[in-house]
Amino acid sequence: MKMGQAIATPPAVEKSVFDIKNLNLWYGKNLALKDIDFTIYNNEITAIIGPSGCGKSTFIKTLNLMIQNIPGVRMSGEINYEHTNLLNDRVDLVDLRKKVGMVFQKANPFPKSIYENVAYGPKIHGVKKKGKLDEIVERSLRDVFLWDEVKDRLNTSALGLSGGQQQRLCIARAIATKPDVILMDEPTSALDPISTIKIEELALELKKNYSIVMVTHNMQQAARVSDRTAFFLMGELIEYDQTSKIFSAPSDKRTEDYVTGRFG
Ligand SMILES: Nc1ncnc2c1ncn2[C@@H]1O[C@H](COP(=O)(O)OP(=O)(O)OP(=O)(O)O)[C@@H](O)[C@H]1O
Numbered sequence: 001m002k003m004g005q006a007i008a009t010p011p012a013v014e015k016s017v018f019d020i021k022n023l024n025l026w027y028g029k030n031l032a033l034k035d036i037d038f039t040i041y042n043n044e045i046t047a048i049i050g051p052s053g054c055g056k057s058t059f060i061k062t063l064n065l066m067i068q069n070i071p072g073v074r075m076s077g078e079i080n081y082e083h084t085n086l087l088n089d090r091v092d093l094v095d096l097r098k099k100v101g102m103v104f105q106k107a108n109p110f111p112k113s114i115y116e117n118v119a120y121g122p123k124i125h126g127v128k129k130k131g132k133l134d135e136i137v138e139r140s141l142r143d144v145f146l147w148d149e150v151k152d153r154l155n156t157s158a159l160g161l162s163g164g165q166q167q168r169l170c171i172a173r174a175i176a177t178k179p180d181v182i183l184m185d186e187p188t189s190a191l192d193p194i195s196t197i198k199i200e201e202l203a204l205e206l207k208k209n210y211s212i213v214m215v216t217h218n219m220q221q222a223a224r225v226s227d228r229t230a231f232f233l234m235g236e237l238i239e240y241d242q243t244s245k246i247f248s249a250p251s252d253k254r255t256e257d258y259v260t261g262r263f264g
Contacts (some may be wrong), residue, residue: 005033007203009025012025014041014042015041015042016039016040016042016180017037017040017041017042017180017181017211018038018039018040018063018079018080018081019040019076019078019080019081019083020036020037020038020039020040020047020077020078020079020080021037021078021080022036022037022077022078022248023035023037023038023075023076023077023078023079023262024036024064024075024076024077024147025038025055025067025073025074025075026072026073026075027070027072027073028062028158029257031075031235032055032235033055033058033059033062033235034235034236035077035236035243036059036077036145036236037237037239038230038237038240040051040063040065040181040211040213041227041228043207043208043210043211044059044207044211044212044226044227044228045150045204045207045213045214045225045226045227045228046211046212046213046214046226046228046229046230047214047215047216047221047222047225047228047261048060048213048215048216048228048229048230048232049215049216049217049222049229049230049231049232049259050231050232050233050238050258051233051258051263052217053234054184054233054234054235055233055234055235056215056232056251057185057215057233058214059232060102060183060185060213060215061183061185062075062079062096062098063081063084063100063181063213064101064102064134064183065091065093065096066097066102071169075087077178081096081100081192082099086110092132094124095162095182098121098125098178098179099175099180099181100177100179100180100181100183100184101174101175101179101181101182102172102174102182102183102184102185103167103174103183103184103185103187104170104185104186104187105185105186105187106190107123107163107166107167107169107170107190108170108248109159109161109166109169109170109173110158110197111157111158111159112157112158113154113155113156113157113158114141114150114153114155114156114157114158114161114169115137115154115155116121116134116158117122117158117169117170117172118135118137118140118169118172118173118176119133119136119176119240120176121173121176121177121194122136122176122177124240125177125233136176137154137176138151140172140173140175140176141169141172141193143172143175143201143205143206144168144169144171144172144175145168146165146168146169146172146200149165150165150169158167162188162195163190163191163192163195164191164192164194164195164196164199164252167187167188167191167199168198168199168202171187171199171202171206175206175210180210180211181210181211181213182206182210182211183212183213183214183216183251184212184214185215186204186211186215186217187199187203187214188200188216188218188221189216189217189218192225193227195221196221200221200224200225203225204225214226219259222243222247223243223247226243227242227243228240228241228242228243228246229241229243229246231246231248231250231252231254231255231258231259233254233258238252238254238255239251239252239254239255246259247259
């Protein structure tokens with residue numbers, strides 16, 4: 001190397017968290033996911049978009065195997081997570097769902113106190129000491145920017161919170177067990193615009209420590225928060241790329257038609 005020559009910074013290595021290959025999923029005889037190849041990367045927000053019925057919810061529910069609760073579901077292919085193919089290897093579902101947490105469209109806090117909602121997961125996973133639980137509850141509620149709003153009413157019912165607060169509580173409940181991945185299935189579709197913005201800001205903050213996969217009907221939301229966007233159509237993954245590319249210069253005409261509002 002010559003004197004004064006700059007040392008090139010090697011490109012950051014993108015680490016994947018899920019590596020999905022040839023995933024097919026049937027509800028009875030109906031093929032709902034067709035040959036999906038999909039890599040989900042660490043510390044990113046991955047948005048899943050597409051018209052109603054294209055398979056977004058089905059896909060996201062394969063990642064923590066929640067889909068298996070539905071009778072008649074059959075899958076083939078590979079869902080590789082932490083060197084394990086979730087479809088072939090024996091998987092401890094309690095452990096998987098600790099690592100791959102989920103938040104739903106409609107906030108679904110347990111009919112218990114705010115404190116108990118957050119402490120629930122850690123207790124199941126063996127944390128018994130009150131001091132440790134207190135610490136986890138406070139940290140989780142701080143991480144979702146809810147602590148200051150609820151610290152004086154931790155022992156009151158979670159059902160007394162507003163919709164937006166309930167959704168942040170559900171995210172706190174998901175992160176209390178220190179997952180790797182948080183799945184969000186239309187997390188803001190039942191919320192007002194201010195609560196929606198709060199959840200989006202929260203997702204941007206959380207991706208520093210977690211990987212987030214977010215199903216959304218709202219294309220502006222995908223464009224605002226996600227690093228990569230996947231466009232599904234009739235069970236197929238049509239295009240998956242950097243979000244900026246999907247919204248400004250998609251490769252597939254069908255993606256372009258969808259993101260420009262020509263159908264959907
Ligand atoms: N429990 C089920 N049993 C049978 N078919 C189902 C079931 N759930 C979904 N499907 C079918 O699978 C396909 C994909 O549905 P899915 O709910 O994944 O779509 P989606 O993109 O999430 O739709 P939406 O945006 O309306 O929520 C649809 O044809 C749907 O009818």
